[in-house]
Amino acid sequence: xxxxxxxxxxxxxxxxxxxxxxxxxxxxxxxxxxxxxxxxxxxxxxxxxxxxxxxxxxxxxxxxxxxxxxxxxxxxxxxxxxxxxxxxxxxxxxxxxxxxxxxxxxxxxxxxxxxxxxxxxxxxxxxxxxxxxxxxxxxxxxxxxxxxxxxxxxxxxxxxxxxxxxxxxxxxxxxxxxxxxxxxxxxxxxxxxxxxxxxxxxxxxxxxxxxxxxxxxxxxxxxxxxxxxxxxxxxxxxxxxxxxxxxxxxxxxxxxxxxxxxxxxxxxxxxxxxxxxxxxxxxxxxxxxxxxxxxxxxxxxxxxxxxxxxxxxxxxxxxxxxxxxxxxxxxxxxxxxxxxxxx
Amino acid sequence: xxxxxxxxxxxxxxxxxxxxxxxxxxxxxxxxxxxxxxxxxxxxxxxxxxxxxxxxxxxxxxxxxxxxxxxxxxxxxxxxxxxxxxxxxxxxxxxxxxxxxxxxxxxxxxxxxxxxxxxxxxxxxxxxxxxxxxxxxxxxxxxxxxxxxxxxxxxxxxxxxxxxxxxxxxxxxxxxxxxxxxxxxxxxxxxxxxxxxxxxxxxxxxxxxxxxxxxxxxxxxxxxxxxxxxxxxxxxxxxxxxxxxxxxxxxxxxxxxxxxxxxxxxxxxxxxxxxxxxxxxxxxxxxxxxxxxxxxxxxxxxxxxxxxxxxxxxxxxxxxxxxxxxxxxxxxxxxxxxxxxxxxxxxxxxxxxxxxxxxxxxxxxxxxxxxxxxxxxxxxxxxxxxxxxxxxxxxxxxxxxxxxxxxxxxxxxxxxxxxxxxxxxxxxxxxxxxxxxxxxxxxxxxxxxxxxxxxxxxxxxxxxxxxxxxxxxxxxxxxxxxxxxxxxxxxxxxxxxxxxxxxxxxxxxxxxxxxxxxxxxxxxxxxxxxxxxxxxxxxxxxxxxxxxxxxxxxxxxxxxxxx
Numbered sequence: 001x002x003x004x005x006x007x008x009x010x011x012x013x014x015x016x017x018x019x020x021x022x023x024x025x026x027x028x029x030x031x032x033x034x035x036x037x038x039x040x041x042x043x044x045x046x047x048x049x050x051x052x053x054x055x056x057x058x059x060x061x062x063x064x065x066x067x068x069x070x071x072x073x074x075x076x077x078x079x080x081x082x083x084x085x086x087x088x089x090x091x092x093x094x095x096x097x098x099x100x101x102x103x104x105x106x107x108x109x110x111x112x113x114x115x116x117x118x119x120x121x122x123x124x125x126x127x128x129x130x131x132x133x134x135x136x137x138x139x140x141x142x143x144x145x146x147x148x149x150x151x152x153x154x155x156x157x158x159x160x161x162x163x164x165x166x167x168x169x170x171x172x173x174x175x176x177x178x179x180x181x182x183x184x185x186x187x188x189x190x191x192x193x194x195x196x197x198x199x200x201x202x203x204x205x206x207x208x209x210x211x212x213x214x215x216x217x218x219x220x221x222x223x224x225x226x227x228x229x230x231x232x233x234x235x236x237x238x239x240x241x242x243x244x245x246x247x248x249x250x251x252x253x254x255x256x257x258x259x260x261x262x263x264x265x266x267x268x269x270x271x272x273x274x275x276x277x278x279x280x281x282x283x284x285x286x287x288x289x290x291x292x293x294x295x296x297x298x299x300x301x302x303x304x305x306x307x308x309x310x311x312x313x314x315x316x317x318x319x320x321x322x323x324x325x326x327x328x329x330x331x332x333x334x335x336x337x338x339x340x341x342x343x
Numbered sequence: 344x345x346x347x348x349x350x351x352x353x354x355x356x357x358x359x360x361x362x363x364x365x366x367x368x369x370x371x372x373x374x375x376x377x378x379x380x381x382x383x384x385x386x387x388x389x390x391x392x393x394x395x396x397x398x399x400x401x402x403x404x405x406x407x408x409x410x411x412x413x414x415x416x417x418x419x420x421x422x423x424x425x426x427x428x429x430x431x432x433x434x435x436x437x438x439x440x441x442x443x444x445x446x447x448x449x450x451x452x453x454x455x456x457x458x459x460x461x462x463x464x465x466x467x468x469x470x471x472x473x474x475x476x477x478x479x480x481x482x483x484x485x486x487x488x489x490x491x492x493x494x495x496x497x498x499x500x501x502x503x504x505x506x507x508x509x510x511x512x513x514x515x516x517x518x519x520x521x522x523x524x525x526x527x528x529x530x531x532x533x534x535x536x537x538x539x540x541x542x543x544x545x546x547x548x549x550x551x552x553x554x555x556x557x558x559x560x561x562x563x564x565x566x567x568x569x570x571x572x573x574x575x576x577x578x579x580x581x582x583x584x585x586x587x588x589x590x591x592x593x594x595x596x597x598x599x600x601x602x603x604x605x606x607x608x609x610x611x612x613x614x615x616x617x618x619x620x621x622x623x624x625x626x627x628x629x630x631x632x633x634x635x636x637x638x639x640x641x642x643x644x645x646x647x648x649x650x651x652x653x654x655x656x657x658x659x660x661x662x663x664x665x666x667x668x669x670x671x672x673x674x675x676x677x678x679x680x681x682x683x684x685x686x687x688x689x690x691x692x693x694x695x696x697x698x699x700x701x702x703x704x705x706x707x708x709x710x711x712x713x714x715x716x717x718x719x720x721x722x723x724x725x726x727x728x729x730x731x732x733x734x735x736x737x738x739x740x741x742x743x744x745x746x747x748x749x750x751x752x753x754x755x756x757x758x759x760x761x762x763x764x765x766x767x768x769x770x771x772x773x774x775x776x777x778x779x780x781x782x783x784x785x786x787x788x789x790x791x792x793x794x795x796x797x798x799x800x801x802x803x804x805x806x807x808x809x810x811x812x813x814x815x816x817x818x819x820x821x822x823x824x825x826x827x828x829x830x831x832x833x834x835x836x837x838x839x840x841x842x843x844x845x846x847x848x849x850x851x852x853x854x855x856x857x858x859x860x861x862x863x864x865x866x867x868x869x870x871x872x873x874x875x876x877x878x879x880x881x882x883x884x885x886x887x888x889x890x891x892x893x894x895x896x897x898x899x900x901x902x903x904x905x906x
Contacts, residue, residue: 031850037861038853057850060861064586065846068736072743076750076763078850092589163573165583201492201573202462203866213467214483225866233669234869236468334587338400343575 030056030274033070034083035063036261040295041083048281054274063089070098070266080269081278083125085261086167088174090122091327099264102276110283114320115260115300124260125282126291127298129318130168131256132247133226134218135211144218146250147176147257151191159192160207160216163200164337168222171259173336174329178321179254182332189340200343205229205237212240219244227296227309248316255319259326260300364810365716368707371700372719378737378778379602379725385595393584393593405580411494412501412569412576413559419502420558423651424509425551429543430648432517433535435633436641442648443514444887449655450507450832451882453839455567456859456875458500459868460662462571465491492572501562503655508561509554511832512790515824516550517543535634549793552612553786557832559608560728560782563601566842577601578730591736598733605728609721660879666872674873679858683877686838686854689769690881693776694784694833700777701784701829706814709792709800720785727782731842738775739847742766767849775843780836784829791825792818835882855881 034041038060045056059066063084070077070093082099084090093099094117103120115124132144143154150159161169176185197216204221208229211219229241248256263282265275281287288299292307299306431443449457465471465488472488475481490496524546528538544551566578575583577597585594636644667674704720726734746763753761765771795818803813819826841856848857855878862871 037865038858039861040865059848059850059852060857061845062586062732065732065736065842068591069739069743069846072740073763073766074743074747076747076760076766078763078767163570165570165579165587167586170587199573202571205866206462206466209466209468215467228865228867232867232869240468331588331590334583335396335400338396343573 028054028271028274030054030080030271030278031078032056032058032081032083032278033066033079034058034060035066035085035089036060036083043294044282044287044290045278047287048278051281052277054277056278067093067096067098071096075268077266077268078270079266080271080275081263081265083261083263085128086171086259086326087122087124087262087323088167088171088327088330090117090262090264091324092330093264094121094324095327098267100267100269100272102265102272102279104276104280106280107276107283110280110288110301112300112302114322115262117264117324118322122262122264123279123283124262124300124323126261126288126295127300127318128168128259128261129223129256129298129316130172130220130259131223131316132218132249133208133211133221133244134247135214136243136245138214139217141245141247144247144249146253147172148180148188149249150195150218151188155195155218157195157197158217159195160197160210160219161192161200162203162207162221164334164342168204168259169220169342170330170333170337171326172220172257173333174326175257175319175321177329177332177336178325182336185333186336186339189336189342193340193342208244209237209240212243223310223313224296230309231296246313248314250319251317254321255317258298258318260323261297364707365711368704368711368716369719372704372716372723375700375723375778375781376719376725377741378734378775379722379729381737381740382595382729382733383599383602385592386599388592388595390590390593390596393588393590394596396588397580397584397593397597401575401580401583404575405577408494408569408574409563409577412497412574413562415495415498416501416505416562417555417559419498420506420509421551421555423502423506424554425513425544427506427648427651428510428513428517429539430644432514433539433543433634434636434644436636436644438645438648439633442652444891445652445656446510446648447507447831447886448652448660448879448883449504450835451838451879451886452504452656452659453567453841453856453859453875453878454501454504454565455571456663456863456871456878457504457659458497458568458571459863460659461491461496461500463666463868464658464662494572494574497568497572497574500568501558501565503651505558505561506651506655508557508832509551511828512550512554512557512787513547515790515828516547518824550790553790556609556612557727557783557786560605563605563728564730566730566732581730581733595733598729602725602729606721606725613717660876663872663876663879666869667876670869671873674870679873679877682853682855682858682874683881685852686856686878686881689772689776689844689854690834690837693773693780693837694830696773697777697780697784697833698788698826698829701781701788702814702826704781705785705788705792706810706818708789710810723778724782724785726778727780731779731840732846734779735775735843735846738771738778738843739766742771742774767847769849769852772844772847772849775847776833776837776840779840779843780833783832783836787825787829787832788822791822795821831885834885838878838882 032045038058041060042058045058049055061069063086066082066084067089070079070082073079082093084093090099099121101120107116107120107123111123115127116122132150134141134144164170173185173189176188180188197210204225205228207219207221208226210216223246226241226244226246229237232238250256263279265272265279269275283301285301285304288301288304289307291297291299292310296307296309298310427442427446431439431446463469467483467488475486475488479486525538525542528542533541564578566582569576570579578601581594581597581601584597585591704723708716708720743763743766746761746766749764750761753759799817800813803817804810808816839856841860844854844857845860848854855874859871859874859878862868862874
């Protein structure tokens with residue numbers, strides 16, 4: 001008896017929940033698939049809704065699975081916009097015919113050419129730099145110069161970096177392929193792997209911690225992780241982060257490797273106009289400084305004030321490579337890393 | 344108890360009944376097999392170049408690491424789960440009733456969260472090594488400390504999270520073993536240890552295999568832990584091939600290979616016990632009188648139970664608690680309550696749905712143990728051994744295809760677009776949970792059914808009950824314990840479930856697991872701890888309630904049988 005009413009209660013609860021949570025396809029609302037975490041996009045969306053009265057529905061997830069969802073849903077997909085955290089996936093989305101070209105004066109003025117797709121299939125929203133971090137007490141910055149130099153014998157057993165499963169490592173190698181060609185990149189990766197202090201494990205913060213702990217002298221990681229350690233409330237992490245400094249490699253040459261988090265209007269968007277409005281909002285000066293304040297990412301837009309911490313690390317020359325190439329070379333990069341035994 | 348040389352068949356089935364059950368089971372099983380079949384279908388998509396590359400470089404690594412991991416976890420979960428179950432069943436000591444349910448608690452902690460907490464504790468800058476340096480006066484390089492982020496670390500993490508499967512099944516089996524046979528052993532002068540090795544353990548074999556296979560399937564499907572520890576296994580290989588090499592066909596083929604491996608193991612296990620059936624033939628299910636223990640012996644048993652509880656639950660939950668303490672203020676808001684509600688909603692509906700499906704399929708198989716039905720049911724329960732992301736895509740593709748076909752047809756025929764009817768709704772998500780966790784439910788249900796002697800079916804049927812009536816009136820009351828286990832395991836599994844939820848959920852719908860993962864994947868462990876702790880807290884309630892039900896049910900099913 002008891003179980004029967006329980007079942008009914010569950011069934012009712014389930015139905016009510018479904019109606020409440022099901023896709024609300026009211027006209028004009030924007031449906032967004034985002035690989036940026038809820039915490040790193042939702043506040044901006046709320047601000048957009050406040051200003052324009054246009055609501056935004058959000059699903060977050062990993063970029064590749066969102067792409068798969070978009071692809072399988074085809075022309076009936078409810079999604080109007082896709083946000084990823086690297087250029088490679090945006091390129092992949094474009095290749096699969098999941099994006100459409102949009103072009104407005106506002107967008108072109110806001111986003112410099114290297115950080116957007118030439119036809120307007122996608123636009124960068126924020127920059128993520130991957131420089132070298134070194135132990136202040138053991139490494140002099142004069143001994144550092146470029147990514148390529150990290151393969152030299154003087155760094156044997158001194159480098160920490162995370163697994164090659166990580167997209168930012170794949171993108172870095174993809175950029176090297178674009179600059180130096182496959183053969184030279186293979187040599188470089190082989191040399192780099194030889195210099196690993198330990199078998200890759202953990203995330204970017206773990207590499208920085210390992211430098212602080214003395215397991216290795218230098219690490220490659222994205223800057224916002226260091227920022228997160230400095231501004232978070234874990235004292236051990238703060239101490240570790242204070243023991244390392246940022247070095248911007250390749251300042252004499254091609255510039256430090258950067259990736260973008262970016263957005264595209266989907267091929268079958270029902271609310272194209274509103275999606276473009278949102279896109280323009282996401283590259284507006286107000287939003288651009290938000291990425292820095294909240295997650296210490298760099299703005300793509302010139303002339304936007306940087307957060308205090310970013311200013312502290314100084315200006316740097318970023319690699320001007322067209323970021324579509326990161327996507328094009330990604331598979332090749334993974335194969336090179338497999339061959340070099342980069343776990 | 345009777346160990347029959349051959350399974351007695353259930354006689355005299357009216358022909359029309361056979362067909363409806365059979366048909367129902369086949370339809371249900373096929374539907375649930377759809378995702379697995381979808382993944383398998385990729386075997387026929389050519390993916391040449393990538394395979395050459397995989398074989399040349401990493402495939403051997405994947406195989407070796409996966410085999411080592413599985414072997415290690417197998418040893419680990421058995422070594423923890425069996426003694427723990429025997430101790431709380433056969434001995435009386437202070438704290439026994441507490442440990443009975445508390446030993447299940449590690450189940451509520453997602454494996455990757457466990458990995459994060461232990462890394463936080465045991466890494467160089469963590470409190471353990473810090474204390475060690477302080478006490479011994481060492482500095483970096485003076486000493487060697489075992490690296491937690493290694494294959495053996497992963498074995499330890501997964502063993503600690505997964506031993507409850509073995510513990511739960513073993514306890515249900517020990518507790519349900521009929522009094523007479525264990526007492527016979529005791530009357531003949533065997534001590535608790537001998538009774539354990541000579542009688543209880545061999546009789547519990549089917550239950551142990553069940554628990555072990557669940558633990559192993561989950562091990563093979565684990566991604567979060569091995570990825571964080573930098574161990575290249577089959578699962579990390581699947582995602583590397585898909586995400587990195589951008590070859591979803593080759594990735595699906597790797598997944599199919601993994602599935603074939605699991606399927607082969609399942610068949611092997613079925614074959615090895617094809618002639619053995621374990622049934623209770625007596626109505627005397629009264630709980631075995633426990634051995635009384637005193638003094639040091641009690642302390643020893645207490646400590647033995649405390650060890651897995653400490654490392655599997657108290658330590659990680661404590662670390663989470665410390666983290667949560669510093670971040671709770673920011674994390675706990677109105678939206679957080681919604682997360683809890685959503686998680687509860689999904690977990691309770693999915694566990695009920697899965698239980699109903701498992702009962703239907705399991706009982707169908709009992710009625711008609713034909714080769715075809717056996718195969719169909721086994722296939723439908725394969726989803727547990729495949730990484731959640733892969734199975735979720737296997738769910739997504741056929742439904743999206745169906746939705747689109749229907750829409751195109753409606754548009755062509757009536758000029759009216761139906762859009763996506765099922766894709767992107769909670770229905771799909773619940774279906775995915777059923778596919779993923781059917782094995783868990785089914786294993787519990789089948790081990791429950793297996794202990795009911797077919798003599799009872801025959802008796803009830805000869806008295807005029809239809810198969811459905813036998814199930815409802817005879818089996819369900821007897822196997823209450825197994826049903827509760829099935830509900831509990833799936834409930835907790837769904838609470839923790841991440842990949843399918845992440846991929847298939849509707850707009851603006853988040854769960855505790857999603858929140859915990861998003862923050863953890865951004866390497867903000869302290870921020871993720873509140874959500875992780877909430878998963879644990881929500882998971883504890885049913886663990887306590889249902890564990891007590893399992894304990895009671897061992898006694899309760901005396902009544903219908905003995906009167």
